Amino acid sequence: MTSPAPAHPLAVPDFRFYWTARLASTVAQMAMVIVIGWQVYDIARATMTQREAAFQLGLIGVVQFVPLFVLTLVTGWAADRVDRRFIARASIALELFCAGFLAWLTYSGEVTLFALFGIAALLGVARAFAGPALGALAPNLVPRELLPRAIALSAMSWQGGAIAGPALGGYLYAIAPYAPYSVSAALFLIALFCMFMIGPKPRTAIVGSKNPWRQMIDGLHYVRQNRLVLGAISLDLFAVLLGGATAMLPVFARDILHAGPEGLGHLRAAPAVGATLTAIWFSWKPLKTNVGVKMLTAVGVFGAATVVFGFSRQMPLSLLCLALLGAADMFSVFVRQSLIQLYTPDEMRGRVGAASTLFISASNELGEAESGFLAAAIGPVTAVIAGGFGAIAVTLLWARIFPELRLARTFDPPENGDEPKKETVT
Template sequence: MSGDAGLSPASSSASAQTLSHAPFSYPAFRLFWFARLSTTFAYQMFGVAVGWQVYDLTRSAYVLGLVGLAQFLPSVVLVLASGHIADRYDRRYVVRACQAIEALVALALAVMAANGHAGVQPIFLCVVVIGAMRAFETPTLQALLPTLVPPQALPRAVALSSSAGQTGVILGPALGGFLYVAGAPVVYATAAGLFLLAHVLLALVRMERAVPVSTPVSLESLFAGIAFIKRRPVVLGAISLDLFAVLLGGATALLPIYARDILGTGAWGLGLLRSAPAVGALGMALFLAHRPLDRHVGRVMFAAVAVFGLATLVFGVSRWLPLSMLALVLLGASDMISVVIRTSLVQLDTPDAMRGRVSAVNSVFVGASNQLGEFESGMLAGLFGPVASVVIGGLGTLLVVAAWMRLFPALTQRDRMRDPLPEPAGHPSSGG
């Protein structure tokens, strides 16, 4: 039978509950998902073009490392301001303003590249501006997501949102690498168009949210996100584990060197290498969207980060492109488990009025583990060579996992995503 007439009340109730847990049943989330897909697509294409241009101009691992640092530093400088703005103003408008500026920056680089003026200094200036915009955009998007779906649907929404990002990471670098054959201006112009598309999609999002309380700016309000995280050992342990483990294990800044000098491929090979972690991450995100983690989430997170370190070691010593890509796929899948657990813990345990400030602090940790990790990898590669740099990073990740399991026993023992352990004696209550 095709109709509902034969369903019992219990079946109807179960169907309604299933629908409530399906993030795509909410129009606002669907628009959000496609906007994130578009902006991630654009950012990854932008990154491929910048990385290839910079290495073409300099042939320097140090300069590649500085590209990562130029993306990361704005998030540190702006962390307090970005979180406060995300909690004080309509988050949709904040994100759209960032995307409009990102589109203008990408378009400016396209014009400079077409005219032969895209030297190292102009590229770095544009990278810093993009980094500043992402310092506002990333935590604001994180804080916006929980307002688009009910709490019981959030873990699946986080996984699906991550799948949008990872789809962009897969296709963006690959397409960016192939389009680079036609020239850097084509890549930058395409990225500008995708930033603008995301801007338009978010303009269509309709949602209800309580008007933010317009309280005076104070040091206490600016630092509230940091204080909130310090009071929760599970959250602090989760985001600091990501910071140190992925910072040491991050080797993405060295992919141009691996593509050109170690694996002997061209720009197309760089696109494939940059896409490989996202293949694993996307597969894992889709799996977690249908089978969300429910038990032993702390131990699962530590195991995933340990696998991340082992995959980094394999990639570091590989000289065969298929094996290198397989290691990166495994690396991406294990990292996605950590991302979903960390993001869900942070968002579920944080009141909406503080999500912007807490997400801003969290985004600095994430940025440090990525952009600052690229800087660290570039510096080590300049001193010891790219292979030694990646191997050292993989070993460091495994040591961090062992240390954090002892330093944060509450995180190791965390069982359910939405069933936090009682606060340790002497800790302030969640209300502060």
């Protein structure tokens, strides 16, 4: 007799370990990120003006993005050729080292801008490998029909970590500057244990060329030819690149809203609150119809919320705008990830996931850099407002350039030619 098919992703033991590992590692990552940003800005402000210190925040984004940009082809290829569990374990182990090293530097009072930039680069390397491996591993853990819910739950674990992480980092830093890094190290240990508990999973062999370099290029070729996937990924890239207000949160918390490190934790957590509520809704009632139009609308709302946040001088309104911004972003993320995972064959998920990670990182890290540099030039408030309007403009432009997005009705890949077709890479 065969066991009945699971009715929910959390009924699958390996997915539960995966979910826990993502939650623990995300809490740790976000706790570290919030403190690294605060330390960079605080150390810089001791000798620099507000705009010069904002420029340092922009450089942190560049430092984290460069490893992702350089390693994208390698990390995607590795996720399709090497056991994805091994890659995830090694990435988490590297993050564990970073947390422990920063804890020691901060405790001993020897933390410097140089050290913070160096650790940020190592975290970028870890994320470069972890992103494609973890993204491609999730579909191997659950039946295909449960994948949209699994994506929502995975997003929920990430967003839940994004809620707890910044607040935890801010509060622990107020107690002792080294405490956030110490707790992050412990959480990375938990994540590493959970990844070791996931059993081996069969994967589809790479088809086509046996040349590793050609196999790496095939992933980019697939993304370029599949206009639905390309449109979804690039929309997020340019919208978040322009509308990334989160990079300026240390500036708003310290010099505009005058909220201090605890207030910064609240500001960083607010987008994740909205995103988590959206992910919970999708895990219970997945989106099924008019997915493309709804994604475009969500990105437009993201831009509008960014504009209002830039004008706000009251903490409650700022938190509300950030929560709405996070909810809209989660809506877009859920649609994009579902389209990518369900439209991409398993043997190419690592390489396509690497391209997606590069685009996402470009929107996040380069968005931070763009926001920091623009803030240095025209001021943080003007930079945030202009970025929000830019995100709205990108949404309108992408709806015209990529009609495939407007025409996407469901997550089911087209079989009868009624919707845009993808090209098979050989």
